[in-house]
Amino acid sequence: MPALLEVDDLHMHFFTRDGVVKAVDGVSFTLEAGRTLGVVGESGSGKSVTALSIMRLIPEPPGKVVSGDVRFKGESILTMSDKEQRKLRGNRIAMIFQDPMTSLNPVHRIGKQIAEPLRLHKNFTRKEAWDAAVELLAQVGIPQAAERARDYPHEFSGGMRQRAMIAMALACGPDILIADEPTTALDVTIQAQILELMQEIQARTESAIIMITHDLGVVADMADHVLVMYAGKAVEFGPADEVFYRPVHPYTWGWLESLPRHDVDEKGLLCPIKGQPPSLINLPGGCSFGPRCAFARDSCRETEPHLVDIGNGHLSACHYCGDDEFVAQSPRCAAGGR
Amino acid sequence: MEDLQAAEQVNSPDGAGGGNGDSQAQEVGGRGRTLRGDAWRRLRRNKLALAGLTWIVIIILIAVTADLWVTRVLGDPIEIDTTRTAELSLQSPSAHHPFGTDKLGRDIASRVVYGARVSLLIGVVAVAIMVIIGLIMGAIAAYYGGIWDSLIMRTADIFFAFPYVLFAIALIAVLGKGIQNVFIAIGLLGWPSIARVFRSSILSVKETEYVDAARAMGASTPRILFRHIMPNAMAPIIVYATMSVGGAILTEAALSFLGMGVVPPAPSWGGMLSEARGYLFTAPWLMLYPGIAILTTVLAFVLLGDGLRDALDVKLKE
Numbered sequence: 178m179p180a181l182l183e184v185d186d187l188h189m190h191f192f193t194r195d196g197v198v199k200a201v202d203g204v205s206f207t208l209e210a211g212r213t214l215g216v217v218g219e220s221g222s223g224k225s226v227t228a229l230s231i232m233r234l235i236p237e238p239p240g241k242v243v244s245g246d247v248r249f250k251g252e253s254i255l256t257m258s259d260k261e262q263r264k265l266r267g268n269r270i271a272m273i274f275q276d277p278m279t280s281l282n283p284v285h286r287i288g289k290q291i292a293e294p295l296r297l298h299k300n301f302t303r304k305e306a307w308d309a310a311v312e313l314l315a316q317v318g319i320p321q322a323a324e325r326a327r328d329y330p331h332e333f334s335g336g337m338r339q340r341a342m343i344a345m346a347l348a349c350g351p352d353i354l355i356a357d358e359p360t361t362a363l364d365v366t367i368q369a370q371i372l373e374l375m376q377e378i379q380a381r382t383e384s385a386i387i388m389i390t391h392d393l394g395v396v397a398d399m400a401d402h403v404l405v406m407y408a409g410k411a412v413e414f415g416p417a418d419e420v421f422y423r424p425v426h427p428y429t430w431g432w433l434e435s436l437p438r439h440d441v442d443e444k445g446l447l448c449p450i451k452g453q454p455p456s457l458i459n460l461p462g463g464c465s466f467g468p469r470c471a472f473a474r475d476s477c478r479e480t481e482p483h484l485v486d487i488g489n490g491h492l493s494a495c496h497y498c499g500d501d502e503f504v505a506q507s508p509r510c511a512a513g514g515r
Numbered sequence: 516m517e518d519l520q521a522a523e524q525v526n527s528p529d530g531a532g533g534g535n536g537d538s539q540a541q542e543v544g545g546r547g548r549t550l551r552g553d554a555w556r557r558l559r560r561n562k563l564a565l566a567g568l569t570w571i572v573i574i575i576l577i578a579v580t581a582d583l584w585v586t587r588v589l590g591d592p593i594e595i596d597t598t599r600t601a602e603l604s605l606q607s608p609s610a611h612h613p614f615g616t617d618k619l620g621r622d623i624a625s626r627v628v629y630g631a632r633v634s635l636l637i638g639v640v641a642v643a644i645m646v647i648i649g650l651i652m653g654a655i656a657a658y659y660g661g662i663w664d665s666l667i668m669r670t671a672d673i674f675f676a677f678p679y680v681l682f683a684i685a686l687i688a689v690l691g692k693g694i695q696n697v698f699i700a701i702g703l704l705g706w707p708s709i710a711r712v713f714r715s716s717i718l719s720v721k722e723t724e725y726v727d728a729a730r731a732m733g734a735s736t737p738r739i740l741f742r743h744i745m746p747n748a749m750a751p752i753i754v755y756a757t758m759s760v761g762g763a764i765l766t767e768a769a770l771s772f773l774g775m776g777v778v779p780p781a782p783s784w785g786g787m788l789s790e791a792r793g794y795l796f797t798a799p800w801l802m803l804y805p806g807i808a809i810l811t812t813v814l815a816f817v818l819l820g821d822g823l824r825d826a827l828d829v830k831l832k833e
Contacts, residue, residue: 266732293729294732
């Protein structure tokens with residue numbers, strides 16, 4: 178049986194006046210039903226574009242899938258007709274956006290917006306859809322849901338709006354829920370609540386979640402698998418335990434090292450990854466991370482590494498990820514030289 | 516967790532309005548009030564806009580009920596009493612003729628009232644024509660873009676490059692005089708502004724996240740356009756159309772003044788001004804009252820439009 182979602186060497190490029198922006202340049206992963214995939218990476222590393230490509234929400238032109246495939250239950254999404262794609266969107270694959278303040282339509286009542294996917298995909302009558310929307314609002318923890326469903330978005334706080342967005346995404350009982358930094362725009366207590374809500378929902382509905390985030394803490398908390406992206410490429414992918422406890426890619430090391438820690442006495446110094454992410458129009462030759470990598474060797478500047486399986490479903494795009502001696506260097510803070 | 520939820524609910528922006536503790540706002544506020552209700556509440560706080568609206572309602576009432584009382588109380592606006600023309604001609608305002616009489620002995624007040632019918636009709640119908648054309652053109656230009664955008668917006672630019680009144684006169688010269696041709700001329704000339712405003716309005720709404728969210732929900736293109744984009748792009752059009760009613764009334768007055776509008780003896784404010792030209796010093800009331808009528812009506816529409824702009828602007832919401 179094919180996996181729920183397979184992304185196979187996806188290349189999504191944008192053809193702009195300034196050149197070809199390789200926003201997603203070789204991303205592969207699989208997602209099984211009921212599991213959570215955490216996608217991490219810097220801003221501009223292609224996390225959101227990957228998610229939007231799965232939803233087919235990238236305007237074409239300027240975007241174009243140059244190569245690769247996205248398969249939902251074994252069927253390619255890229256070759257589907259518009260109509261078939263629409264049947265998937267919001268129905269089998271739903272998305273939660275980053276900023277709940279702007280992702281609800283200000284002129285429609287909350288209840289009507291939650292009811293809309295049901296009207297579109299399930300042929301519910303207006304009344305049935307409304308009742309279902311009220312029920313969903315209650316499920317995501319909005320008190321007095323029947324009354325609050327009649328509110329407009331501006332009458333909701335940020336946390337409540339994100340709950341409403343989640344209710345909207347859940348309406349049709351999707352197989353996959355894509356959450357694009359769902360907590361970035363919220364304050365910390367509300368963040369914790371929203372994450373808790375999503376875990377609770379996953380336990381109940383068994384939908385798979387793709388969680389896009391900058392926040393490794395969120396990933397550690399929720400994800401079964403982790404995909405680390407850099408400059409449009411997947412650099413490390415594997416089960417969360419593998420990636421966190423046995424990271425093999427220097428970029429992942431850098432990520433883990435750059436986290437503020439309170440359990441180590443380091444005089445409060447942070448250890449950021451040095452340098453800037455490269456321009457996606459003009460990628461450096463060889464390994465994209467090479468110029469920032471403290472362990473780069475000559476071969477890194479010459480040949481581009483590809484994802485290699487090093488066992489346990491753990492993949493990495495580093496020339497030396499299979500080299501035990503190299504991986505043993507995995508320092509607590511090599512970049513900072515402590 | 517539950518405590519936090521409760522706190523969150525208390526902190527939620529509950530009364531969107533109610534800034535100056537106005538009791539009516541409290542009364543209207545609460546669950547399930549509509550966006551339109553909100554806008555109406557903000558509009559009511561704007562005294563000038565309210566004055567404009569009141570004046571418009573009064574004029575509409577007078578114009579609509581004119582047949583019931585004007586002829587009896589003030590006299591016929593068109594018929595000339597040929598037996599007493601000399602006696603009735605150019606009387607100054609009096610109890611019997613509150614605005615005086617014109618050269619042919621017709622009551623000015625009665626003619627101003629019937630002129631209101633023409634002006635309002637022109638304002639509404641001509642603006643309706645220009646709004647309909649403008650909305651369609653603007654929507655096509657914004658949503659389909661590319662060649663359609665260029666074609667429509669360049670045509671609009673050409674319209675902008677023409678002297679407005681001259682173009683109207685030329686159109687009427689071709690179509691012939693008469694009120695329906697005034698509608699057509701004003702409607703045909705006015706659409707480019709509406710199209711331009713609507714186009715930019717749609718373009719800005721199209722980029723919002725809630726439109727992406729609607730697409731992510733699986734909504735079709737027409738549904739996104741009509742249900743999600745249009746309602747959010749309408750506010751500037753409502754404002755612009757309201758102000759344009761004033762503009763259309765002025766254009767009609769200008770055309771009638773030049774003898775290209777409403778055909779005499781039918782009364783129209785512009786036409787009355789034209790007839791009054793020769794009596795500016797001997798019988799100033801001939802010019803005064805239609806002039807005041809034009810001024811106040813146009814001003815009322817502009818003030819209302821201004822108020823609507825503030826009332827419909829979601830960004831100004833406290």
